[in-house]
Amino acid sequence: MQNKKRLTFRKVITSSELIEQINPENQKLVDRFLKNFSTKRSPKSVLVYKSNYNIFFCYVLLYCDNKSFIDLKKFEILDFFDFGVTELKWSPNRFHQMHSSLCSLSDWIENVMDEYYPNFKNIVKKIEKPAKELIREKSVFTKDELYGLMNWLGEINKPQEQCLLSLMMGSGARADEFANFTTDLIDENNLAFEGLFLETTNEMRVKGRGVNGKRIKRYIIKDVFLPYYKQWLPIREQIMKENGIEHNYIFVKSDGEPATTSTIRSWMEKWDKPLSKHFYPHSTRHYWCTTLLAAGLEAELVQELQQWGSSEMLNIYNDATAKDRKWKGLAKLRAELEKESFSEELNKIQESNNN
Template identity: 25%
Template structure:
């Protein structure tokens, strides 16, 4: 095993065991290291101790020549900074050559969200007389009611839902845990599905599962499966806007803030570690902006 492979393996174990990083995070780091190692092989650099600013500058040039966006480049640099910080701590290198590499911060785009008229079409598209329709309705009501990530939705177990007090137990990124309340529409959709459709789907399975959302063979639904379901619902609703699970999370946060929820509460519900991650949702819709103006400005109307 060469130095690059051994160092990468040790770093992945560090992320998994010490940092408790999610599988998605570990995959991103692995991809970023792999692209950097490929570059080093091309440049004839076989020792990480020989990585200096000149090598890094050539690496950045190679990334931009591939037409990678600033966001992708920034992520790779961030990954490599963390990697070399680990190597330095482990005495594999004498310093971190990425320490002083900075990139201009790109302006964060405002997250896309759905208007209520668009949501209503999605809420009305499922056939609630069959198990699949009941499941799909429960999924979309849950995603919008709670703002949870699709991975959190996919991992949900029956025991995580407490109908007596209307809350869900969610295990999020880095195994961070939180409780999220849900409203009447999600409650009805979930009860209808769990008491009827889910039982019928479960009967098709060879072994029982406690996963809330099941596929048409009675097994636990995957995150990809949820995305496929949502795409089909959008198609059936004849929506012209692009809808993806995270857009429902954006919509949840935007609607909560537009209706008066405070930023800290929304941060807690979303499971954001930093308030800055939640502040991107403080934009308001043009309709609400106009409504507030028309109702508040003394000379807005006759």
């Protein structure tokens, strides 16, 4: 069977030994910057930036004589980005991420450390960034395909995974959020928007700027999620009772302990089997948005349900093509084509061709 997973190229130029040899001045700058950065961004963002700086300064160690960051020339930084594209096989998105990390460090040095480095300027921003583009084939799922997966999970007796899939389809939440859903958040009488959506009883932490991210209430399509949730709850309670475990997390490991994000992702890795394309959690976020818009829900309401700050997010997550949309002008065209005068003209042309 053909492998449906999306492949990512990985080449590592860092090691603990190399990191220990990074120019102490560079390491001191990074540590100071990250200390300040951590007061404004999430721990996960700090780790991403730290990893990027390890890559960059290991490169400087290997190819730029371990120079101070302050003394690097523009062509040397350009060489690094060229190395990333040619040797590390960076995508445009990865290029942008590294560019952002180095720009942030440079801006901080220029604005905060100016007393120590009065002549320093951010030269990273002069490096041209490639246009962002989709580099992996996107999996677009129909309702029939996802409910086919749901039925397959039922056939192999995976009610918990059915509950998870229904929550994904019904909420459009991100993968990292599902391990944080608790039974306290779900009240079948706490409804919103004419009773079509379950509203979580409290706000949840979601991706966003700041140390604690953003907190919003989640809205879940009731009829998509509730039947599978109710099916799973008594089974969950039995597992926890048998293992002497007490907590309020919806998803659990086989020993009753709360499921982690990595646990949940491991379940999803098996979901490709009944599908014709690769399943990944973000695909249901696209499905959620596309389905609601196709059903005629106002774009403003879809944006409100996700608490998106920009309507541009609708364009990102709506997978409907021009052919899938309902165009009012097509009805006008159909009416014009069906007019008697048009039909008579068409008949004349056909008769002329026959002669």
